[in-house]
Amino acid sequence: MIDKSSPVPIYYQLEELIKKQMENNELQPGDALPSEREYSELHGISRMTVRQAISNLVQNGMLYRQQGKGTFVAERKIEKQLLGLTSFTEDMQGRGVRTWSEVVDFQKVPANLYIASQLEMIVHDEVFEIKRVRMAEGTPMAYETTYLPAKLLQGLTEEAATQSIYLYIDEHLSSPIGSARQTIEASTANDMEADYLQIPEGSPVLLIERTSKLKDGTPIELAKSVYRADRYKFSVDISR
Numbered sequence: 026m027i028d029k030s031s032p033v034p035i036y037y038q039l040e041e042l043i044k045k046q047m048e049n050n051e052l053q054p055g056d057a058l059p060s061e062r063e064y065s066e067l068h069g070i071s072r073m074t075v076r077q078a079i080s081n082l083v084q085n086g087m088l089y090r091q092q093g094k095g096t097f098v099a100e101r102k103i104e105k106q107l108l109g110l111t112s113f114t115e116d117m118q119g120r121g122v123r124t125w126s127e128v129v130d131f132q133k134v135p136a137n138l139y140i141a142s143q144l145e146m147i148v149h150d151e152v153f154e155i156k157r158v159r160m161a162e163g164t165p166m167a168y169e170t171t172y173l174p175a176k177l178l179q180g181l182t183e184e185a186a187t188q189s190i191y192l193y194i195d196e197h198l199s200s201p202i203g204s205a206r207q208t209i210e211a212s213t214a215n216d217m218e219a220d221y222l223q224i225p226e227g228s229p230v231l232l233i234e235r236t237s238k239l240k241d242g243t244p245i246e247l248a249k250s251v252y253r254a255d256r257y258k259f260s261v262d263i264s265r
């Protein structure tokens with residue numbers, strides 16, 4: 026309940042109340058939120074205060090607005106630990122989520138200067154260029170472009186790429202994947218990405234670039250992933 030005598034701001038109390046209702050499944054993904062007027066009458070608080078609480082929850086992605094229809098509860102985000110070099114398949118399977126990939130492009134191309142420098146190859150050496158939409162229980166979560174040195178992975182097939190590329194590498198190369206460098210940037214979905222991810226063009230996305238090496242130090246992958254920001258968040262435990 027809202028406690029008006031508490032020093033905790035009322036909008037914040039309402040935010041917490043709504044979050045609790047989401048945790049208890051009293052409010053579920055897709056549910057319409059009561060109107061500002063209903064909240065204000067129910068708790069005897071101003072509509073301005075209700076608006077602030079709801080706007081904050083929209084801003085952090087827990088609620089979303091639909092023009093002319095109202096405010097709705099968003100799907101829960103998948104929270105991924107930043108530490109730990111895992112594959113998309115492992116991330117999903119670890120949560121008991123069924124996953125596969127739609128391969129939209131699978132070809133060998135000559136490495137350009139950037140790809141060659143990241144994979145420590147010579148420009149024009151062949152790389153696999155694989156573009157995949159990564160699915161979780163039928164929902165597109167990420168659009169990923171992966172470059173792999175072709176001469177190390179001669180037998181790689183499109184079929185294998187619908188599953189886990191990391192699994193393929195670990196099973197077929199003498200050294201397993203050992204380390205990676207990863208950057209995360211904010212971005213917005215372009216026309217094509219929005220199409221594949223089934224989100225409006227211009228929606229916020231997380232752009233993740235990873236360069237991975239085998240345990241023996243051989244560069245093996247350059248991957249650019251576009252993750253839906255409405256479905257994904259990253260967490261890291263820190264201490265001092």
Ligand code: GLP
Pocket residue numbers: 111112113114115169171188189190191192233235246248249250
């Ligand atoms: C994540 C990483 C990619 C990596 C992929 C491998 O999505 N961001 O860099 O290529 O996992 O996933 P999988 O083994 O499921 O194909």
